Amino acid sequence: MNKLVYTQINPEKLILSKWTSVNPKHKEKHFIVTEVIRNEQEQIIACLLEAVINHNQYELDWRDLKDLSCWLPSWR
Template identity: 35%
Template sequence: MNGAPALRLNPAKLLRSKWTACVPVNKEKHFMVVALIEPQPGAPIVCVTMEALHSGRQFALAWQALRESAVWRQGWV
């Protein structure tokens, strides 16, 4: 890690947030959180569904992974 402080995130407010991958894969760089995944209604959020703007491909990701500044940047850069 580069020594930068961890990004503080509230998982309940991630829906429709925008993210940029620091290392694009398959020309996919810009993503949006399109769903919050909770194991059962009312339980804490464990994952988010990310959607690539370029291809529309979706994948699940542990929301805590978005804190990793070497992998994700908040917003579209």
């Protein structure tokens, strides 16, 4: 049985938080949240992750960061 493990995240503290990709692609392993994206009701719906190695940016639903099989908090 495959059990999913999640971490708790405070969406208001996402900005400038650091993350490690569990399955790095193109040597992009370490990321920093550079921006949060809000809807019309000012709720956070996504974040902009920037790869430390090459500064590529990716938009990601902030809830995806809760999945420990994909993302680990801090740099490891």
